[in-house]
Each structure stands twice: as structure tokens, then as C-alpha cells.
Amino acid sequence: MLQDSFKEFLKEEISYLKKTDCYRHLKILNGAQKARVIFQGKEVINFSSNNYLGLANSKFLKQSAIEALSDLGVGAGASRLISGNLSIHEELEKQIACFKKTEAALLFNCGYMANCALLSALCNRHDIIFCDRYNHASIIDGIVLSRAQLVRYAHKDIDELRRLMISHQGRHKKRFIVTDSVFSMDGDLAPLCDIVALAKEYEASVMVDEAHATGVLGKNGHGVVELLGLEGEIDIQMGTLGKALGGFGAYVAGDSVLIDYLINKARPFIFTTALPPSTAATAVKALEIVQNRPDLRDILLRQAAWFRKQLQEAGFNTLESETHIIPVVAGENEKALQFSQGLLDVGIYAPAIRPPAVPEGTARLRISLMATHSMCDLEEALEHIQRIGKKLNII
Ligand SMILES: Cc1ncc(COP(=O)(O)O)c(C=O)c1O
Incomplete structure (x- = not known):
């Protein structure tokens, strides 16, 4: 039982969140993660999923999972360094290294853990990390864990990054530039070519988070690093298996030496049970599908470009989105909530994203497309987005 004074503290915090339209609660989605789902008991078109290629419900992935389950059981049973290192983990790591054209790869139990692991293992209080202001929370948390000096530069602002790198020269042992490749709430791309050039000039290592690009961008779906021809130029790449894959x-x-070091030093790798074998097996299959089905990402990106253009022509602010993630800015938190609720009432789920996930005054709908949306889904959604947007004076 919580003490009364502690309970009072929690209640006050929650009531402040409610007063500022920042309160969140869990909602139920029934069934598989598809283009149309039952959400809060009602059928809706789903614009909230990171299942960009529709693979979360792929019969091929399910079959791989079932086979691994029946051969290898439900859980890995131990951490990788004890006895949980199964051959399916090793096979997946080899495939990822091949996919990313690197010497080696290492699995983590989720992207959040990978970022915390990487940054806390590689950096310490003698180091400095330059970080885009819109980088994912897991990067910030990893930097805080590392105790390195955190220097944030304005979103995609290479001139500011250069100025900061110059003004912080000479005082640290190691220097890193860390960036998302596709920004999760804006759907825009990091200026990676410029970042790589700056890193060379000022002797920094570059770490890129390809969470939203893996499987989607680049000729072979390898990510923004491939799209921009930067394979071999990035020191550290991470990505997730839980979004497009x-x-x-x-x-x-x-590099192999990096992976070897992480195996020995990354606490979120060392002190946790290995991924279940069925999860590793689905990722092996997903990588195979990504290689063999370029049409999935072509459909996704073509439909996203069309959808974004329609929104822009209707007068919506979609920021600098260039991808399958399309923000529709509403402004104040309350307006974004009303926008999202209005859409939900007519069977469209586009979640409202509010601070601290996005800067104050830029609360928005985050619309993420899937290759499995039909043009009818998109046309129906557009009609309602425009009608409700007008009613709320957003356009
Ligand atoms: C840019 C970025 N990095 C990392 C993560 C964390 O990945 P995971 O969901 O696998 O923990 C996310 C999740 O949304 C993300 O957007």
C-alpha cells in the first residue's frame, strides 16, 4: 500500500497532466495490426502503426514463428553470454550485417535498449555527444546514462552543429554526432552527407538510428545510409526489428571490434534474457521479404507522396516530411486532441502527438502509412481530415 502523502503526490502530478492536456491513457486495439482494425471497440482506418510494410501480420512471418516455436520452444531461457545464445540469433546477426554491409551486427531486445546500451557503453564523462534536438528519447536517455556532455543542435541545422563542434574543440577524449536518420515525429531526413563530412573534419564518430528507415528507404530497403550512398562511411548504425520488419x-x-566491445560492455545486452527464438526467426524471414519484395516499399512511398501532396494542397502544414511518416500540425494540445477525436468519431485513427514528444505549440496528428492501405482508405481519410481541419480552423 502506498503512503497517503506519496499517493497525494501522484494524484497531483496526474491532475496537472490532465489540466495541461498532457494526460495519456492506454487504449485497446483488437486483432492484428492491419490497415483497418478494431480500436476502442470500433472499426477504424489505422494511421497509427509502425508496421509500415504490413509484415506484422504476414503469413510467412507467422509460419516462421510457428516453426521456431515448435522446434525451439517459447523462450531463450538465459542471457546470450550464459546459455541463451541460439544459432538462430547468430544467423540473424549474420543476415543483418550482410543487409547493412557491415562486418558484424548484434541483437538487442528493443531499439530503446539498443540506444541506451550503445551510448552508455561507448561514451563516458570525458566524452562529448552532439545530438539533433529532435532525436528519439532513447538516444537522450542513453546519453544521460553515459554521463558524457550532451550538446543539442537545432533540428538538422548543420551550421549550428559546425559552430558547436568548433567551440567545443580540444576538451574531450571522444566526440560523437548522433542522429535519427528518419525523424519519428516529423518524417524528415537527417542531412547525413553533411554530418559525415563534418565528422571527418572535426574528428568525430557518427552514430545513426535507422529505426524508421530500415526496410523502407534505399534501393534495397537498407535505410537512409543506403539511400544516400553512405555505406562504409557511418561508424555505428542501429535499427529496430519492430517497425517495418x-x-x-x-x-x-x-565493425567487428565494435560488436566485440558491446558484447563485453553493453549492460542492456549482458544483463537480460535473449530474444525468444521465434522472434529471431520472424526477423530472418522479414529481411528475406524486404530483399525480395521491393514493390512493398514502392507502394508505401508512392502512396505517402500522393497523400502528403493532397494534404499540402488542402493547406495543411506537414512540416518537412519526405517519408511515410506525415505530421499534420494542429498547434495547441487541445486542438490536436479535438482533431484526433473528430477523426476517430468517423472511423479514422490518427493519434495526437503532444509535448514532450514534440515541441510546444506543434501538437499534431502523426499519420503513418502502411503499404497495405488502399487508395480508398486514403481518399476516405483525406475527405474527413479536410472537413474536420476546416471546422477547427486548422486550414
Ligand atoms: C528513432 C527511434 N529510435 C528508437 C526507437 C525505439 O525502438 P523500439 O520500439 O524497438 O524500442 C524508436 C521507437 O519508436 C524510434 O522512433
């Missing part, structure tokens, strides 16, 4: 887990890809 449809399953769960994450990877870090890079």
Missing part, C-alpha cells in the same frame, strides 16, 4: 527487437551494425 513487423516483429520485435533491434540491432547494432558496425
Whole structure:
């Protein structure tokens, strides 16, 4: 039982969140993660999923999971360094390294853990990390854990990054630039070519988070690093298996010595049970599908470009989105909530994203597309987004 004074503290915090339209609660989605789902008991078109290629419900992935379950059981039973290192983990790591064209790769239980692991294992209080202001929370948490000096630069602002790198020269042992490749709430791309050039000039290592790009961007779906021809130029790459690849887990890809070091030093790798074998098996299959089905990402990106153009022509602010993640800015938290609720009432689920996930005054709908949305889904959604957007004076 909580003490009364502690309970009072929690209640006050929650009531403040409610007063500022920042309160969150869990909602139920029934059935598989598809383009149309039952959400809160009602059928809706789903614009909230990171299952960008529709693989979370793929019969091929399910079959791989079932086979691994029946051959290898439900759980890995131990951490990788004790006795949980199964051959399916090793096979997946080899495939990821091949996919990312790196010497080696290492699995983590999710992207959040991978970022915390990487940054806390590689950096310490003698180091400095330059970080885009819109980087994912797991990167910030990893930096805080590392105790390195955190220097945030304005979103995608290479001139500011250069200025900061110059003004912080000479005082630290190691220097890192860390960036998302696709920003999760804006759907825009990091200026990676410029970042790599700066890193060379000012002797920094580059770490890239390909969470939202893996499986989607680049000729072979390898991510923004491939899209921009930067393979071999990035020191550390991470990505997740839980978004376009449809399953769960994450990877870090890079030189063998980096992976060897992480196996020995990354606490979120060492002190946790290995991924279940069925989860690893689904990722092996997902990588195979990504290689063999370029049409899935072509459909996704073509439909996203069309949808974004329609929104822009209707007068919505979609920021600098260039991908399958399309923000529709509403402004104040309350307006974003009303927008999202209005859409939900007519069978469209586009979640409202509010601070601290996005800057104050830029609360928005985060619309994420899937290759499995039909043009009818998109046309129906557009009609309602425009009608409700007008009613709320957003356009
Ligand atoms: C950019 C970025 N990195 C890392 C993560 C964490 O990945 P995971 O969901 O696998 O923990 C996310 C999750 O949304 C993300 O958007």
C-alpha cells in the first residue's frame, strides 16, 4: 500500500497532466495490426502503426514463428553470454550485417535498449555527444546514462552543429554526432552527407538510428545510409526489428571490434534474457521479404507522396516530411486532441502527438502509412481530415 502523502503526490502530478492536456491513457486495439482494425471497440482506418510494410501480420512471418516455436520452444531461457545464445540469433546477426554491409551486427531486445546500451557503453564523462534536438528519447536517455556532455543542435541545422563542434574543440577524449536518420515525429531526413563530412573534419564518430528507415528507404530497403550512398562511411548504425520488419527487437551494425566491445560492455545486452527464438526467426524471414519484395516499399512511398501532396494542397502544414511518416500540425494540445477525436468519431485513427514528444505549440496528428492501405482508405481519410481541419480552423 502506498503512503497517503506519496499517493497525494501522484494524484497531483496526474491532475496537472490532465489540466495541461498532457494526460495519456492506454487504449485497446483488437486483432492484428492491419490497415483497418478494431480500436476502442470500433472499426477504424489505422494511421497509427509502425508496421509500415504490413509484415506484422504476414503469413510467412507467422509460419516462421510457428516453426521456431515448435522446434525451439517459447523462450531463450538465459542471457546470450550464459546459455541463451541460439544459432538462430547468430544467423540473424549474420543476415543483418550482410543487409547493412557491415562486418558484424548484434541483437538487442528493443531499439530503446539498443540506444541506451550503445551510448552508455561507448561514451563516458570525458566524452562529448552532439545530438539533433529532435532525436528519439532513447538516444537522450542513453546519453544521460553515459554521463558524457550532451550538446543539442537545432533540428538538422548543420551550421549550428559546425559552430558547436568548433567551440567545443580540444576538451574531450571522444566526440560523437548522433542522429535519427528518419525523424519519428516529423518524417524528415537527417542531412547525413553533411554530418559525415563534418565528422571527418572535426574528428568525430557518427552514430545513426535507422529505426524508421530500415526496410523502407534505399534501393534495397537498407535505410537512409543506403539511400544516400553512405555505406562504409557511418561508424555505428542501429535499427529496430519492430517497425517495418513487423516483429520485435533491434540491432547494432558496425565493425567487428565494435560488436566485440558491446558484447563485453553493453549492460542492456549482458544483463537480460535473449530474444525468444521465434522472434529471431520472424526477423530472418522479414529481411528475406524486404530483399525480395521491393514493390512493398514502392507502394508505401508512392502512396505517402500522393497523400502528403493532397494534404499540402488542402493547406495543411506537414512540416518537412519526405517519408511515410506525415505530421499534420494542429498547434495547441487541445486542438490536436479535438482533431484526433473528430477523426476517430468517423472511423479514422490518427493519434495526437503532444509535448514532450514534440515541441510546444506543434501538437499534431502523426499519420503513418502502411503499404497495405488502399487508395480508398486514403481518399476516405483525406475527405474527413479536410472537413474536420476546416471546422477547427486548422486550414
Ligand atoms: C528513432 C527511434 N529510435 C528508437 C526507437 C525505439 O525502438 P523500439 O520500439 O524497438 O524500442 C524508436 C521507437 O519508436 C524510434 O522512433
